[in-house]
Amino acid sequence: MTIFTLLVTLGGVCLFFVCGASAVDPDRVSVSVMEGDAMTLYTGVEMNQDRMMWFFGDDRIAVINGDTSKICEDDQCKQRFRDRLNVNQNGSLTVTNIRTTDSGDCKLQISSSRFCIIRSFTVTVTYVSDSGSSSVVAVAVVVVVLLLLLLIAAAVYYKRQAIMKFIRRQRSDQKDDAEDSSREQTNALQKAPNGTSLNNTDVVSET
Template identity: 40%
Template sequence: MKSALICVLFLLCAIGVFGDAETVSVIEGESVTLHSGVTEVQRIDVIEWRLNGNRIVRISGDTIKTNGAYDDRMKLDKQTGDLKITNIKTTDSGLYKLEITSTRGSSEKTFNVSADPSFDGVTVVGVTEGDSVVLHTDTEILKDDEILWRFKETYDIAKMKKDEYIFSTYDNIADGIFRRRLQLDHQTGNIIISDITLKTSGLYEVDVKRRTYTIHKAFNVTITDRLNRLTVKEGVTVTLESGVTELDRDDLVRWRFEHEVVFAKIDKMAGISSIYEDVPDGKFRGRLKLDDLTGSLTITHTTTSDSGLYHIDITSVRHVIFRKFFLSVSCLNDVTLIGPAFGVGVGVGAAVVLGVLLVLVAACVIYYRHRKFQLVTRRDMEKSSEEVLECCSGGGVL
């Protein structure tokens, strides 16, 4: 009796009755690989994947049969039996069940896959040339997770495995374009690429490999523009434009000054718009305005202490945008430079300057004409005097 009970318990464990389904949460458009747990499938093994009870693919020897939901986005690894789903859709959500049958016995694994609606699979990251960018794994890193970062599908640029104390960056690849530019966050697995150039822009991918599945993410890092520069007079109002016409519902906007702490933030998901007037050093107190629609920042009554480097970070699951502005506030009567990234409230001052310039030009014209008239009159008088003297010397006057 006892031996029979042990046998039953063993069989129940083998088919996974006592093990809950592995929960796999991904974003629509991402890719995920569900691992079979075997390193190599034998020719006599039969592997079958089911979705919500319906068979989608079966492999036996060299024969693969597909059915139902299986399409070009699903790839079955013949060697291991792993199932990879690329560009996952919300309709792919459900309970995936793996059955492996062989002469050695049978085993089952179950995955509860949830795909949240969001974006098209590749996060677009806009960054200013020369700036730094942080690419996020966006998942809690477990001790036995293995993280691998790639550039342009060819170059491995970073690897992390906590349980083996592996925290490596490979900045000598691709002719050294990443030399001294890569940094790996040992807690989150995020990678930081500094001093972005045209050569280091492009497609970045990360695989977060776990015991039973792997999450794949992709980022397209593009250079949006160069540093925006602006020079204004003290006292004017200036607006630093976010570069977007309307924020998305899950955007997080953060404004920073000179690489310091965040002094303004918009969290669209939480419906919160915040200005932290105590930082940095309370210099902006009562002079900041945030546009909740676009994320643009307005500074009123500018002072020379407002001069410096401003950063805006806009992040969501769809995109990551970084922009930099260099603002120079002068107490001199400098000419204001106006560009598309800025809005400046200097209309009255500009009109005054223009009026003064017109008056000066008019005065110069009047002076020139008056001076010319004096010279002409003097020449006429000298000519008349010479004629009178000639007449007198010739005896032509009685």
């Protein structure tokens, strides 16, 4: 079915009529953004017109009159966006640190004494999970555990080397002591037969 839009300016008020029936607005702009990023909705005009109004749903969130602009005049808007809204010189709207609760329909109404323009936007904010940061934490934990295991293995290795060195030193000392004792016994045996042989000779002579 054909859809046509009628924009009429009556006494400075923009009247908007849609004729026909359809579930899709052909002039609607879809905008997708990741949570935490900044999003800008552009007016599509080069110069600031006499009057611009931005709506989020049915709530008016910004009004631009020439060089002056007012953002979030009511408490509900202030509580929802908390200084996250900005408008530039041509009236484009920027939302910083966007949240999933900012998803929805936005509308821009541009009006002057000669014409009236209405632009519609559908904003979709994609939730960003914490899986990325969780993966980084998991990798960091694994690295720390591996480093601890390496330190423990190195400590065990050097401890074992020290024990083996101590055992070898003890065995070497025991061997040296045994050799010294053996030499002393050999020397003693070498000296003992001289006295014994003399005594035996004397005994034989007397006999």
